């Protein structure tokens with residue numbers, strides 16, 4: 001067994017058999033230090049995921065080091081900043097990828113969104129970027145970067161944040177495209193660190209928790225739209241990767257609770273209230289809404305499950321299988337190959353019912369910010 005394989009095997013065992021840290025507030029054990037990487041481009045489980053992350057940080061269960069967009073030329077960074085502001089963390093480092101990856105108002109768009117373009121009307125069952133541009137219109141002064149292209153290069157933010165952390169202490173939680181992880185691996189030594197990207201990740205990162213890929217095979221949104229980055233990142237990442245795959249999260253519905261909250265200005269509530277169908281609509285045609293990934297509980301909670309794993313570990317809510325997720329062909333397909341002995345990846349499987357997992361997510365999403373900005 002090669003040394004690197006042996007090291008990953010030891011880390012796997014630790015990850016699989018215990019939570020990353022004692023979740024009791026004021027515990028002397030270190031809490032997970034999280035870099036959150038999100039697309040914030042069309043779907044909105046990203047908003048739920050970032051809300052859960054802030055609620056867990058409020059409870060002392062994790063520390064948020066940075067919140068980075070995996071898309072560019074749009075309102076993604078501004079939307080992240082609106083939510084950070086709501087939770088009283090307006091100064092968290094941000095970043096966006098430069099020169100490659102998904103851009104504009106939806107995956108496959110050819111042009112960036114001009115930040116000064118009129119918001120316009122929401123069209124029908126909007127699946128696009130409108131919801132994020134509307135956040136910027138509704139919460140002026142709550143963000144710094146209306147155009148993600150004006151944010152720092154994600155590579156610089158990653159390298160700066162990682163270099164300042166204790167070894168093997170950082171959990172990267174990605175709930176969007178894999179562009180930033182690929183770009184980070186390809187960075188060269190610089191004034192921030194004498195290590196190249198792969199060496200820096202190997203030294204500082206404990207685990208990458210990724211919402212990506214489809215079990216047992218298929219084309220999954222986060223993995224396929226920049227599939228060359230997915231191929232490079234998954235094949236070369238030097239730490240364990242834990243996947244919350246698309247199939248797991250699809251029938252775990254959360255968000256109606258926050259959508260129906262009373263009270264203060266709340267961008268998380270606004271996004272969910274504005275984008276999930278009413279109870280009446282679901283009752284009328286539940287099969288149609290299920291095909292569109294909505295249930296009575298809300299929206300499929302793909303991204304929120306990744307945050308639960310990143311902060312609380314696998315053990316409290318999930319079982320797991322060890323193996324390899326890899327990209328195949330050149331059209332964005334992926335496949336899972338089980339390998340209980342040497343697989344560098346873990347995919348989560350059901351342990352606690354998905355209904356119960358969704359209620360944990362709802363409880364986190366509906367918590368009031370501890371130090372929120374009004």
Ligand SMILES: [Ca+2]
Nearest residue numbers: 039046175176
């Ligand atoms: Ca996402």
